[in-house]
Amino acid sequence: MENKLSKHNIHFIEEHCNSREVFFNLISNFIGDKLNIDPKRVYKGFELREAESCTAIGSGFAIPHAILSEVSESYVFLHIVDKGIDYGAYDDEPVTVAFSLIIAENNYNEKHLRQISSIARSLMNEDTQRTLKTERDVDKLLKLVNEMGDNL
Amino acid sequence: MKIVGICACTSGIAHTYISREKLVSAGQKRGHTISIETQGTIGTEFELTPTEIEQADIVILAVDIKVSEDRFKGKKVVKVPTHIAIKAANQLIEKLEGEI
Numbered sequence: 255m256e257n258k259l260s261k262h263n264i265h266f267i268e269e270h271c272n273s274r275e276v277f278f279n280l281i282s283n284f285i286g287d288k289l290n291i292d293p294k295r296v297y298k299g300f301e302l303r304e305a306e307s308c309t310a311i312g313s314g315f316a317i318p319h320a321i322l323s324e325v326s327e328s329y330v331f332l333h334i335v336d337k338g339i340d341y342g343a344y345d346d347e348p349v350t351v352a353f354s355l356i357i358a359e360n361n362y363n364e365k366h367l368r369q370i371s372s373i374a375r376s377l378m379n380e381d382t383q384r385t386l387k388t389e390r391d392v393d394k395l396l397k398l399v400n401e402m403g404d405n406l
Numbered sequence: 407m408k409i410v411g412i413c414a415c416t417s418g419i420a421h422t423y424i425s426r427e428k429l430v431s432a433g434q435k436r437g438h439t440i441s442i443e444t445q446g447t448i449g450t451e452f453e454l455t456p457t458e459i460e461q462a463d464i465v466i467l468a469v470d471i472k473v474s475e476d477r478f479k480g481k482k483v484v485k486v487p488t489h490i491a492i493k494a495a496n497q498l499i500e501k502l503e504g505e506i
Contacts, residue, residue, distance in 0.1 A: 357419060
């Protein structure tokens, strides 16, 4: 199904991100490239949401999201960084795994939003957290994330 | 103790559900019966039943937006932003224990 995460949506980051802004820049470029949209808009969308409250959820995970009018579907990306990012998380834990969400402003696809909320819920599972932090095989990550999205 | 509550964040996509998971797990860990409804973009899930509300000792609202509190008339209601529930679910549950 097209809504599911594909290999192209998994992003390994080797560069050291010494701030959340640097990280947002990198992932905005990655996403802009994949979705053929202006990375600046993606970046701004992330920052807007972050200004409301930090999207880090503790234990080294974050779920940044941007609501954009230029996409007609919603998308999930998985970003894994080698060196943890000082993200401003409440537990001060550097973020190493982020699910970024690009949400279509004008087209709330209910099924897809359910998958996203399911991914968010599954992210609280400690086994899932451990696997996301250690697994580097793209196929296995893909399988895990798609299972997370099916936990409805 | 019996706890009911609602989680609802601004975009209603992710943190609504994260805060619910944190509250439910923190509540159960301390031996409470806890039911938390989510009000997200996809609508209401885990909807509280009138019986659950009736029997509840306390109501926790982890919300960044305005939600209707009509169902909780006469109940002790504690309201916090979702990031507090995510950040400090255990302490929040302990605080609820002190409120009743």
